[in-house]
Each structure stands twice: as C-alpha cells, then as structure tokens.
Amino acid sequence: MYYPRLRGHAHVITDAPEVANAWRGTLEFILTSHPLDCPVCDKGGECPLQDLTFKYGPDLSRFYVPYKMHFQKPVPLGELIWLDRERCIYCSRCIRFCEEIANDPVLEFADRGRAQEIVTFSDPPFDSYFSGNTTDICPVGALTTEDFRFKARVWELRNVPSICPHCPVGCNIVIGERAGDIKRIMPRANEWVNEIWICDKGRFGHHFVGADDRLTAPLIRGEDGQFRAATWPEALDYVANRLAAIISTHGPRAVGGIAGARAANEDLYVFVKFFRDVLGSPNVDHRVAWPTGTGIEQAVAHVGLASGSNLASLGPGSLILLVGSDLEEEQPVSYLRVRRARRNGATVVVAQARPVKEEAEAAHLLRYRVGGEAHVMAAILKVVLEAHKNALDKRFNKLKGAQQVREAVADLSLDELARISGVSAEHIRAVAEVVVNARDVVIMVGREALVGAEENAPALVDAAVALLAATGKAGQVNSGLVALWPHNNSQGACDMGVLPDMLPGYRPADEAGATVDDMLSGAADLKALYIMAADPARDRPSSLNALKNVELLIVQDLFMTETARLAHVVFPAAAFAERAGSYTSLERRVQRTEQALRPPGEAMPDWWIVAQLAERFDAAWPPYATAVDIMNEVAKQVKVYKGMSYDKLEGEPVSWSTVAGYHHVYTGTSTLNTWFGRTWAVQAEARRPKYALRWSGLRPPRHEEGVRLVARRRLYDHGTMIARSHLLDRRRARPEVLISSQEAARLGLEEQGGAVRVQANGVTLVTAARVEPRLPADVAVVACDVDGTAWNALTEGGVRAPFGTLEKAEEAVE
Amino acid sequence: MFAQILKGLRTTLEWGLKKPVTIEYPDIKRPVFERFRGRHELKRHPNGLERCIGCSLCAAACPADAIYVEPGENTDEERYSPGERYAKRYEINMLRCIFCGFCEEACPVDAIVLEHNYEISSYSREAMIYTKEMLLVPPPPGVPDTPQRTPAPPPQDMEAPVSNPQRVERTPPGGYITSYVPVHVVGEEVHPWLLNPVDEEEHTPRPAEAPSGEERA
Ligand code: SF4
Ligand code: SF4
Numbered sequence A: 001m002y003y004p005r006l007r008g009h010a011h012v013i014t015d016a017p018e019v020a021n022a023w024r025g026t027l028e029f030i031l032t033s034h035p036l037d038c039p040v041c042d043k044g045g046e047c048p049l050q051d052l053t054f055k056y057g058p059d060l061s062r063f064y065v066p067y068k069m070h071f072q073k074p075v076p077l078g079e080l081i082w083l084d085r086e087r088c089i090y091c092s093r094c095i096r097f098c099e100e101i102a103n104d105p106v107l108e109f110a111d112r113g114r115a116q117e118i119v120t121f122s123d124p125p126f127d128s129y130f131s132g133n134t135t136d137i138c139p140v141g142a143l144t145t146e147d148f149r150f151k152a153r154v155w156e157l158r159n160v161p162s163i164c165p166h167c168p169v170g171c172n173i174v175i176g177e178r179a180g181d182i183k184r185i186m187p188r189a190n191e192w193v194n195e196i197w198i199c200d201k202g203r204f205g206h207h208f209v210g211a212d213d214r215l216t217a218p219l220i221r222g223e224d225g226q227f228r229a230a231t232w233p234e235a236l237d238y239v240a241n242r243l244a245a246i247i248s249t250h251g252p253r254a255v256g257g258i259a260g261a262r263a264a265n266e267d268l269y270v271f272v273k274f275f276r277d278v279l280g281s282p283n284v285d286h287r288v289a290w291p292t293g294t295g296i297e298q299a300v301a302h303v304g305l306a307s308g309s310n311l312a313s314l315g316p317g318s319l320i321l322l323v324g325s326d327l328e329e330e331q332p333v334s335y336l337r338v339r340r341a342r343r344n345g346a347t348v349v350v351a352q353a354r355p356v357k358e359e360a361e362a363a364h365l366l367r368y369r370v371g372g373e374a375h376v377m378a379a380i381l382k383v384v385l386e387a388h389k390n391a392l393d394k395r396f397n398k399l400k401g402a403q404q405v406r407e408a409v410a411d412l413s414l415d416e417l418a419r420i421s422g423v424s425a426e427h428i429r430a431v432a433e434v435v436v437n438a439r440d441v442v443i444m445v446g447r448e449a450l451v452g453a454e455e456n457a458p459a460l461v462d463a464a465v466a467l468l469a470a471t472g473k474a475g476q477v478n479s480g481l482v483a484l485w486p487h488n489n490s491q492g493a494c495d496m497g498v499l500p501d502m503l504p505g506y507r508p509a510d511e512a513g514a515t516v517d518d519m520l521s522g523a524a525d526l527k528a529l530y531i532m533a534a535d536p537a538r539d540r541p542s543s544l545n546a547l548k549n550v551e552l553l554i555v556q557d558l559f560m561t562e563t564a565r566l567a568h569v570v571f572p573a574a575a576f577a578e579r580a581g582s583y584t585s586l587e588r589r590v591q592r593t594e595q596a597l598r599p600p601g602e603a604m605p606d607w608w609i610v611a612q613l614a615e616r617f618d619a620a621w622p623p624y625a626t627a628v629d630i631m632n633e634v635a636k637q638v639k640v641y642k643g644m645s646y647d648k649l650e651g652e653p654v655s656w657s658t659v660a661g662y663h664h665v666y667t668g669t670s671t672l673n674t675w676f677g678r679t680w681a682v683q684a685e686a687r688r689p690k691y692a693l694r695w696s697g698l699r700p701p702r703h704e705e706g707v708r709l710v711a712r713r714r715l716y717d718h719g720t721m722i723a724r725s726h727l728l729d730r731r732r733a734r735p736e737v738l739i740s741s742q743e744a745a746r747l748g749l750e751e752q753g754g755a756v757r758v759q760a761n762g763v764t765l766v767t768a769a770r771v772e773p774r775l776p777a778d779v780a781v782v783a784c785d786v787d788g789t790a791w792n793a794l795t796e797g798g799v800r801a802p803f804g805t806l807e808k809a810e811e812a813v814e
Numbered sequence B: 001m002f003a004q005i006l007k008g009l010r011t012t013l014e015w016g017l018k019k020p021v022t023i024e025y026p027d028i029k030r031p032v033f034e035r036f037r038g039r040h041e042l043k044r045h046p047n048g049l050e051r052c053i054g055c056s057l058c059a060a061a062c063p064a065d066a067i068y069v070e071p072g073e074n075t076d077e078e079r080y081s082p083g084e085r086y087a088k089r090y091e092i093n094m095l096r097c098i099f100c101g102f103c104e105e106a107c108p109v110d111a112i113v114l115e116h117n118y119e120i121s122s123y124s125r126e127a128m129i130y131t132k133e134m135l136l137v138p139p140p141p142g143v144p145d146t147p148q149r150t151p152a153p154p155p156q157d158m159e160a161p162v163s164n165p166q167r168v169e170r171t172p173p174g175g176y177i178t179s180y181v182p183v184h185v186v187g188e189e190v191h192p193w194l195l196n197p198v199d200e201e202e203h204t205p206r207p208a209e210a211p212s213g214e215e216r217a
C-alpha cells in the first residue's frame, strides 16, 4: 500500500552506475541550499544526507555558495520539537507521518519555491502524541527534539537496549547514555511490537530516572515520627524482626503484599515467592489500577493473542474488536498498529461509551450505555451462536462448559440486551456477521469496559472467550484476546502469580488470599503491608485509613510517594534503566532490558531487596547474583515461561533496517535491534486445549440518580514518573470534566461549558466543565491523576464508575 | 702516566672549553620550533567570543580519548560563541594527551590550537585535567569577556545570484581534493560574526605566552 508492490519476478538493482549518478545529481542539488552546519547539528553522525553524500555525493558543487537560502535558525514547532528550516529538504516525511500513520494532520508546507517551509496549524502547536517520531524519520537535522538539543553528539552515546516503562505496549527503546545520564530515548525497530515508532511519553518521559528527589538510602521511622537514614543491614533486620513478630502473634495472613505492575518479572516472581514460600501468606495482588474479580487474567492465559501474531500483518478479512478502549491515551503505539491494520484492509469495530480517537478507524461503532458493556458482548455472542450455527467451529462443542454457555445465552433475549445496552439489534447482527466471516479476530478489552460493567465484567470476559472459541479463532495465529492493561508489566505480574487466587503460571491456589480491594479497604484486617512499586495512597485515596492502621507499612519505591510518607520503613529501589530485567507486554511478549546507569546512592533492584529479606527468614533460596539467575529459575518454575532465558529473548531481525543495511536511513532508529523478545503460547494453542468456558450470568446494570462518571486516563497526567518530565508540563491533562450538550443545557451552562460542582463517591470538587457534543447525555468523563488526590478519589483512580451529580458552581475556575 | 690521564680526559677537557649545550632550565628555556605541539589553547574571535562551538569533533578525533566536551546553547542574553552552540564544559586530560594534534586538525573553526607551552606537570592527577577556564585565552584588550549580551544575527534574505568570478571551471590536475568551494575567496560578507577581517597574528603564538629562554635571561 505504501510501497510499490512488485509482482512476478523482478530484479532490483541498487548499485548500478546509473543509480550512483542519479544520487550524485540529486545530492548536488539538495546541497545547493543546505547550511552544512553538521558540526552543530544534532543529526550529525546519523544523518542520511551526510551518509549518502559521503557515498555518492559530488566533490565540488557547481553552484555558487551565496545562493543558499537563509532563515532564522531554529523555530519551535511546539515545546518539544524544533524546526531548522535551512536544513529541511522538503521530503514531506514528517507531514505524511502525521497524516497517514498517526492520524494527527497538524503539519503542512507553507509557501512555494525556496521559501517553502513546514508549519504547524494546531493549537497547541504540533499537537500529537507521536511528534518525536518525525525527528527520527526526518532525513536531515531539520526536526530535532528539545530533549536532546545540544546534549551530546550521537557517536558519544552508549546505546543500551531497553523497554519503555510507561505502558503495556512494551515498545523497544534504546537509552542513549553518556556520563551517567540518559541523554535521549530512541525507538528500536521491532516489527512485532512498535515497528519504528514510540510515543512522546516514552521518548520524553525518562526524566524521573535522573530526578533529584530519588530515594537514595533506606529510611526508618524513629520514635519521634521522623524518618532517619539507615544502612541496608539495619533496615532489613528491622523489617525482618517486625514481620516475624507480627506473624508469630497474628499468623501469616495478617501480612499483605501489593506489588505494582511497574516492576520487572524477576522482582514480581521473587516477591510472590517471598510471600507464598517464606511468609506463607497468600495476600498478594498487583491490581491497584485494574478492577478485580473479572477473570480476564485467566482468560488471557487461555485464549490470548496467539504467539507468532503480528497486528501489522492483519489485512483484508481481519477483525479487531475494541471494547472500552482508549488506545491513544493509554496504549498509544497500539493505536498506530490498529490504524495500520485498518489501512491494510482489516475491519475495526469499536464499542465504547464515549468518543475516542480510534473511532476514526471503525467500520462499526457500538455506542453502548455505561453498564451495558457485557450485554453488547453477550448479544454478539448470542447472534453468532444462534444465527450462524453452521459457521461455528467443530471443536467448540467439545470444550467444557460450551453447553452451559449455549443454554445461558439461549435464555437471553436479543431485544432486551439491545434495550439495556443501547445498541440496536440490527447493529449487533451486522457486527456478529463480521465476526463470523472474519479470517482473524482480535478482541481488545480495555479498563473502561470492565469498570463500567461492574458485576457483569466476568460475563463480558466469558462472552469474549466464548466468541473466540465458537468462531474457532482461539489459539489461531493473529487472533485472540488482549487485555489493555494499565501498566507496563501488568501482564507479567499476572504471569508471575501476583494474584491472590493464582500461583505463578496460572496454577490455581489452594486458598485464595485477600485482593487488593480487601487490603486497601481494611477488610483484610492486615497488620503489616509490604508495597513495592505502587502508590495506593495517591491512586486510591480511600485506602488512607487502611494504610494508616497497619502496624508495619513497608514501601519500596523510587520516590517519597504519598504512600511512602505513611510508611514505617522505606526502601530505595532502582529504576528500570538502572538494572537488568524482563517485562511482558500486553501481547504477552517477554522482552529484556539491559542496565544503562548506576542507581543513585544506595538504591538497589527490587529483587535484591526482597531476596535479602528472605535470607533473614532463613529461606533456602539459591543465591541470586543477577536478574539472569532469577529468569533461569522462572523458566523452570513457571510453566508458561518454559525454556525462556535472556539469550532466547534475542531473535532474528526482520525489518528494513537489516535488509537495507543502513538502519537509520530507512528506519530512523540509530541502532540495529537484535532483541525481539518472545511470546509465550496460550492454552488454546495446545493440541488438546484444556480450558473451560464459563458463564457468570448477566444482571441488569445498576442504576442510580445522576450522571455516570467515566474515568479517562490521559497520557500526560501527573503520575509519579511522568510528572518529573517538565518538558511535558504545558501539555499535561488539565483537571476538567467533559459533559454532554444536554447536561450543559440542563445545568444552564454556556455553550462551551463553565464551572461545575461534581459530587460522587463522597467527594466534592469544583472544576471546569467542557462540553463534548458527541458524549451521550448521561455520561460525564472525568480526568484521572490530575491536580491532587481528590480527582483520583472520584473514581478510585479509574477502577470505579460511580454515579454522581453535577451542578452549576458560582465559583470561578480558571 | 700523567700524559695517559690527560689523554683519557681529553674529551672531557675539550668539552669543558666549548660553549655548554645544557641550559639552566627553568631559568633559561630553549625556544621551540614554530610547529611545536605543546599545551592546548582555546582561541577567541577578535570580538571576544569563543571560537569553540562545542561540536566534539576534537573529542571524536582524539586517539587518546583525552577530551570531554559538554555543549550548551547560546542565547542573546548569554552568548559565548557565534551561532547556536558553545562548549559549556571543555576538559582535556593532559595525562592522556599524546600531543598528536589531531584535535587541532579536526576542529572546524580553528578553536583548539596546540601552543608552545610544555610545562605541564603537577603533583596530582586531578590537576592534570585542564578545564575550559584554563584553556581559554583571555579576550583581546578592551573587549568584554564571555558571556556577552549580543543578539543573534538577523535572518538573511536569499541573496541575489551573482556570478562567481573565481569558480573553478576546469578540473585541476590530479582531480579535486576539497569537497567545498573555499568560502573565503568570495569576499568579506560570508560570516557576519567576523566583523573584523581575520587577524593573521591570531595564528602565530603571542610572545607573552611562550617567552624564550634567551629573552628571559
Ligand atoms: S521530514 Fe524533515 S526534511 Fe522532510 S519535510 Fe519534514 S522537516 Fe523537512
Ligand atoms: S506506547 Fe507505551 S510503551 Fe510505547 S513508547 Fe508510548 S508509553 Fe512507551
């Protein structure tokens, strides 16, 4: 579609004298008006124009130098990107990237002839989450980033392969390190994950690693209530003694552990092992920002996107069904992948309660009512099972539970489901037909769908699993279920068994422990709580009481977070770039990182801290020297990770970079990638799949007075990590609530909106309301993680969708 | 016997009567050759701005990895060098340096020059790291030091095409050896920052910097 497709036998010659001659002519012409300020140009050293000139360029120009066009040196295209118009060669790659790949058409050429220049016409300027990519693909130094501007020369950087820590897409990145600092982040080409793109959060959100306020020494709260710095042995002994005392009086179940899904697989594995093996407590969970009790963790292990899948290879006949997703804000590069699949001919169906950007790609848009998510999926399943009996997969009936699902679905009435969900029966029939006829079916389930469905969330998951099984797509390459997790390693946390009811590798546990909800509400009655890489006091402000009431609160983090402020002991941890580790993306691709920097002060990797604690409990653990040792153990102990090792996470490169030899000429990434990670196989891929279908039952959705508040996570919020990248400050999500025009009219607000008082979940906020005309009447969209914890309290950081009331506020808000 | 001793001392006595070849260093210093490569200096433009643009090409060329450059960005309020970029930190580790002069050769703006000072010893390794402050020559008399408050050059419009009288029309024997048209042939308007024409003296060592032994004596 983008390149001429050659059919039949073609012989392409790229090194003939004619080719060299053509290059030479073109280069001479380009250089007639190129400033040749390579010594001060950030592209110098990895500049395709430089390289091609070395290879083909003429020795001497036949043009007179003062012909050169002069402009004022760089002008900003927004705060992130600088444009040097003298260097631009008018190739229009940046324009086409924005238009065709990112769907953010904000750049254009202005003027003609030699006065031609790139301009941006959006407000704020260059308003795109993918703007940094244009600096990679710009073949000259015309577009450069503010972040890397004059930071170093590219050949001075040590390029360390890593994985983006910001979202579950798991984009392959390379950290450009020099003199102990991250100078820049660039993508590594990986055709299965991020192609050659990353989003601006990944590119500019690395400043937390080098932030001044990192924790550098273990802290113990003294008698006077103040923290004092301690040595590692002192702090570890203290924690071990206190934990042992609590366990001997209250039993192991009085201890709970919350591991944030930002940690690496190795940390999570050791954390679970410490709790289950050493302390004997099943209370471990990672789902601070994800609803519990939905069963989607298990479902992904059963019918997840099959290994060997590549979203970019979807084409005509493929279907991507997005349920309750907001890809651009939560998994930005997945949006590019879905868009690419759609441009290649795949059908995209979007089911969402509120407008999102990926609707632009949708062939069918199912605008359901919040609370009706599961009903939509059940309705599609019903039509597929009943109206397309002949198209069903033969193996479906052999699956355990298939009969039960059939019967349960037969009892539902399509019209009733359509009424509840607000999506018409015809529309559902049309989508069901697409599902049945699709060659590949990918179902992506987002947080909003599970949160909105509330107690029907298990049914939503069940319907998705049954849909894949019934159409025979479960376990088929390029088909399966994807959970749009909130964190970079949520999938890995599930795999490592950071779940109260599952052991590593999805083996069911004998007795279920307390979920994160129980631990944070105080229902679990914990005496000690160990929190690693999570900040529940900020994300779920309702947990404050529970956190204050425990006798021993241990927090292990990079910063003095809200939770750490309440702690009795704080352990300083190493950030992702300061240790090796492996992370599992939402497509279950296990990918490894390399250490780029030294941790500040005495900060240590998470796994080291937990292993040291275990040692003080006389655990008979092998001495872990590096993360590799732990990965080797994981490969033996965790079934789905069988045979994985750091060596195996490398792979065969297949991309333009290696085909063409000049990696940065064609891919814009300056390093060659050979680490491609590995996807583990789901249950459905087995010859005789051993998984059961279930049906959790559908209940009518809850209904209360007021509007339904839907939490919207924004890419640039005020989260602990991203808040330290001050480059993004001006683009950060503002505290605001989006309301429908009907609601605005009811409240008597102006056409654009105005100040409102929002009341929900026991919280009252006065804030700005903005009218979003496409929003359904009874839905209001509130931001998450903006401006203090009150916003998180509204929706518990996005894991509840409460009913709330809005009223016009007299106070002015800016 | 005595004669034999004298014979044995002949060479000694002969040399005792000649003019001595040793000199009383450090009171007297031997003059060095014009192209001697000693301690580096970072040069300035006649208007006081630093020549160095922080491009790190010297560091890239250095076979001993002795140079560390950290670039910074000029503003109109705080200008160190013409153009956008300057060296915020510039350090040479004199213990590593092998005085090959590659840095001088690599520099696109003739900022780093190996001069005639060879007295580079110290009691500590740390003191052997020469910072930018130590390497940078003082501004010419009466000219302000950097940072200066100097606005950036105004954007230039495209100049009217004029024929270049000195354009090379035929291939020189042996082919072309440079890849650019040497810019200084076309007149003085080329670089607005070189307000004064290039001072020839700038490239010759200043006497004050490298006093020869005779002068001192
Ligand atoms: S990609 Fe770079 S060179 Fe090409 S048009 Fe855009 S700014 Fe100009
Ligand atoms: S899409 Fe996600 S993983 Fe990729 S660069 Fe952006 S934040 Fe990082």
Ligand code: SF4
Binding pocket: B058, B061, B062, B063, B064, B065, B066, B067, B092, B096, B097, B098, B099, B100, B101, B102, B103, B104
């Ligand atoms: S003289 Fe040679 S060794 Fe010394 S700093 Fe220059 S390039 Fe390096």
Ligand code: SF4
Binding pocket: B051, B052, B053, B054, B055, B056, B057, B058, B059, B069, B087, B106, B107, B108, B109, B110, B111, B112
């Ligand atoms: S001395 Fe010359 S080569 Fe070295 S950084 Fe300065 S301008 Fe560049």
